[in-house]
Amino acid sequence: MTGNDLQPAGSLPPHVGDVVLRAREIEKYFGHNHVLRGVNLDVRQREAVMIIGRSGSGKTTFLRCLNFLEEPTVGWVEIDGVRADANPLGARDRGHRERVRRLRLNAGMVFQEFNLFPHMTALGNCTEAPMRVRGLDRRRAEELADRFLAKVGLADKRNEYPSRLSGGQKQRVAIARALCMEPRVLLFDEPTSALDPELIGEVLQVMEELAHEGATMIVVTHEMHFAREAADRVIFMEEGIVCEEGPPEQVLNAPEDERTRRFLRRFLNVE
């Protein structure tokens, strides 16, 4: 292992294990816009990390840098022993692309807009990558898919096309699709913000279960209630850096940083 482990602020919950994801000194420029200014993160097994912060603070960008959907300008990411370095001009560098691809195998991503494949059924969405990337045969891939579809409560929708699912159901299929790759870490970007209030419950419930069952996950969210209940650690970002970090009780109830306090005040006002 290359990186020296970071000492997380506050004590660790007892159920967490070894570090599975390391991100070091992640910086990201969009043109001259310095969006991430050196972010470090260690995530341990079975840990649920929630990232909060105001709009434009760089939360989404950071999450996308973790699996290189956005190429960081500086820094590196290591997931389960696969490390990829920032390579801002590496679009045509085959070695880099292959490293990134292997890194992604261990990082399941659930998008805000679901991004299900509309031409495949729920089952097809879940078996496509396991069969073609992990090389499972159809029978085993379908077993796996059925197991995870059942876990998110959609066993009976396995043969539906996405166009016939509700928003909450779509988001749950997206979660199942990510789970079917059996990744070490799950990345969620505001998984409920495209849903209407009725559907949010469905998805949050599944995520809470995942957290309690010990999935390792990093979640960008605006749902403070959810963060309070399901997070092992909350990270507050502002202008591309981590301002405050610690157990939810501490960050959400007794923030030390002035900016965190201001943010939470504004936020709770609206709700």
Next chain:
Amino acid sequence: MTGNDLQPAGSLPPHVGDVVLRAREIEKYFGHNHVLRGVNLDVRQREAVMIIGRSGSGKTTFLRCLNFLEEPTVGWVEIDGVRADANPLGARDRGHRERVRRLRLNAGMVFQEFNLFPHMTALGNCTEAPMRVRGLDRRRAEELADRFLAKVGLADKRNEYPSRLSGGQKQRVAIARALCMEPRVLLFDEPTSALDPELIGEVLQVMEELAHEGATMIVVTHEMHFAREAADRVIFMEEGIVCEEGPPEQVLNAPEDERTRRFLRRFLNVE
């Protein structure tokens, strides 16, 4: 006036005036789907009515029936003395269309998705209908528009095109656009649900001000906090009928109807 006034449940707040909007026995079928099953509503001047209810209960459909964007199957609506009757096959009936058009002049609508005209500036959006429908000359229309744009805090954005405005700014322009027709009643359909949490505050603030200044408005909303603070009356709909109706403290804190209780429980759980 045709309709006998309904007796609203609970006592009326002191600031309200005469009835300006009457809707009687509104029923609506989509094909065989009976979405509204006879809804009655009287709204008095300076009253702020909020409609809540679960997804699919018919809130949007009812609001759209009020200004005939959706043609009701049965019933009638009267706004400020202009009455239009349900005429489900009246698409080619000129008299009906003209009546509906006059009725709409007194009912400003603010859409969930803003629906600003992308090829006109904020000012253009606000002056278009006053000039061409109300027949104001350009100077007077612009005066009016500037006044309302200032009211929603966008005096400096008058010459911007919608594509260069944030979501909250767009929604506020949409409110100013509706205000420029100086309608008797304002209809809002979930005016904040297309906005991200940061932008919701902007819009709710403007609406709260409008309510306090005595605008007559009907708002479909999921923002319970907002309903509690700004509503004179809250209506709970379920399966196309009004289940419960009354001052916000009563409906939201001590609902009588079992369905309302269940809804509020679910809802507050999520938040």
Next chain:
Amino acid sequence: QGGGGSASPTATTGSATSGAASGSAGNPNDLLAKIKQAGVIRVSTDPNYAPQSFQKPDGTFEGFDIDVANEVAKRLGVTVKFITPDFSAVQSGGWAARWDMSVGSMTITEPRKKVLDFTEPYYFTPAQMSASKKSGITTLDGLAGKKICVGEQTTYQFWLEGTLKLGDGSSTAPVPQGAKVTTLKTDQDCAQSLKSGRSDFEGWLSSSSTVDDAIKAGTPVVKVGTPVFYEPLGVAFDNKGAPPHSELLAAVKKIIQEMHADGTLTTLSKKWFNGADLTTKS
């Protein structure tokens, strides 16, 4: 098809066959040998020109050119396969061996002789001037200063423009003073234009048989004057075609001479051109 074949004496056919046989003894690479081996000669034709070449409703070809081609093939001991490329491609040479011979009433002109090899003329078409009835013109001189319609890129157009050089060196009548040229896609389009009731031009120049047919079909025109020139029309070969074709050329030249001599061509001409013998200029 083509009753012309039966009109030819059997003896002539026999002698031609023997002549061709001696040719094949010559160069086995010559086009002639290849054609004989295949038993088929590919002949280009443009079936837009009755009575020289047109199609029957069943798709088979008929007309004067068709009969001539069939007779030539018969005397070579082979059968004909007709091909219908655009005329402009036939006259420009460079056939890429897609067809072997053109029996398409092609006027022998000096420029064409640079890219094509011609036989002697197998007949001559009189170029007949006509005038629309509406114009009231009845003489060639009456067309001075008037508009005359011709098919695009025809010898008629070149004559009107003063650039026509006939390959047999024969002379042509003088062009009416100040006549202006109007072109349409084909000769028939000129007739179609008049028949539709248009009056974009007063005169029309085409072959006498085309003019006759148009008059028969009700086109409001009258013939004016005698033919302004006689086009010599020959059988043509691509002169830079890949397989050498000198033996084929010689054989066909000989056959055309024989057909002139034994009256076959005269018979065919009379059959197709309302009894007129166009095998000589007269």
Next chain:
Amino acid sequence: MTSAEIPASGSGPIVERIAAARRTARRLWRLEFALVWLALVLGIVWVLAATGNVDLEFVQTWTPFILGGVGFTLLVCVSSIIGAVVLALLGALGRLSANPLINGLASFYVSLVRGTPLLVQIYFVYYGLPQVGIILDALPAGILALSFNYGAYMTEIFRAGIQAVPRGQQEAAEALGMPSRLVFRRVILPQAFRIVIPAIGNEFIAMIKDSSLVSIIGLQEILWRAGTAGRPILKTIPAFLIAALFYWVLTIIFSFFQERLERRLARSDVR
């Protein structure tokens, strides 16, 4: 019919009465529509007959001959459209390639072929290529020229189709660790195909008529046969009318199937 009567008259539930009235109205509409077409067709036939362009004897004699070109036209079109789709796929990949060599080749092809007339291209393939030793028969030459020509136009259609697949689809596939070839083949292409089907249908209809240009190299398709039949006897107009009728019928038949296909795809295409 005036719509006011409908809800009042008749018996049974209102929804049935409205549905019945709608059905009647729709049937009436279709009838009127059909009558307009009928009247127009008859009008055209009448004018043609009155001007002596409908010559029954000519029609009887020559229709089979002209009809003989239909098979030919279809053979040319179907082969060419297949060729064009293959070329267009390669072209679109090239136009989207990051490799300047491939991109340059593809965009040169599109520019050159779209920039020059089909007639010249056909002429060139048939009469020009032999100069460099490539001698093609008329049929393959015609198909080749049409394929290249339509391939260039369809390259742009495919490119637009591929670009219209939402970016999130690619990201979702990449996040699952799929290599780029697989992403293209399994995720992008199937969705792009659905998008471009209507445009490809249009091209096919256009090609049915453009294919008449191959007559310049001696292919006896419909229009050429019509000209040949009509010209020598100065009946070009009746002959062309027969040809036009065949083309029209062909496109109507084809449009019918195209619409059905589109509607089928549209059903499962809703995202």
Next chain:
Amino acid sequence: MTSAEIPASGSGPIVERIAAARRTARRLWRLEFALVWLALVLGIVWVLAATGNVDLEFVQTWTPFILGGVGFTLLVCVSSIIGAVVLALLGALGRLSANPLINGLASFYVSLVRGTPLLVQIYFVYYGLPQVGIILDALPAGILALSFNYGAYMTEIFRAGIQAVPRGQQEAAEALGMPSRLVFRRVILPQAFRIVIPAIGNEFIAMIKDSSLVSIIGLQEILWRAGTAGRPILKTIPAFLIAALFYWVLTIIFSFFQERLERRLARSDVR
């Protein structure tokens, strides 16, 4: 270039170094791209020269004559495109009309004209209409036929464009009390126009070449002049090449302006 060097070498802030590297790479890309085109053009010229198709004397003598057709082609195209746009607007309105008479007329027009070859239509206008007493000169006849033909295709483009304007735009305008004519003229049409500009550009490019068909009625446009110049001296291929070059240049010039227009519109078109 391998990308690993870039961030390491050079001085100044990393963002400058990356930007510089990107610029270099982009410049190199453009250079390679331009070289590919240059090589292809030279290659074509070389092959043509080698096969004796570039005859400088012929080019010198005849280019001015063929060039004389450019003005003619442009005159025909520009007039026709204007006529086509007018017809297409009327056609699209008709195709969207609820009136069966108008709808029937419009759809008949589209079906008939799209279903038959342009060549036949030109022929018919020139030789057929005189039979009913309408005698047009070649130029107006050609423009009329082209206008009708392209008008039919563009009807469908306009219809799609109008239908692509989001439904919410119409509802917003109606809710402001605008009568339907005003809604169409002020809200729908301006937005539809922006949507269809690229498609209209394509049609114009196609028309530049299709206009060569008007030579059938003796109009001396580019291709006809090329044929006239080349045929008597048996140089059809060189003549056609000159014509093709003119067409190509015309479309390149036109495409350039079209792309600029599209880019300008795209900027303000973001909703």
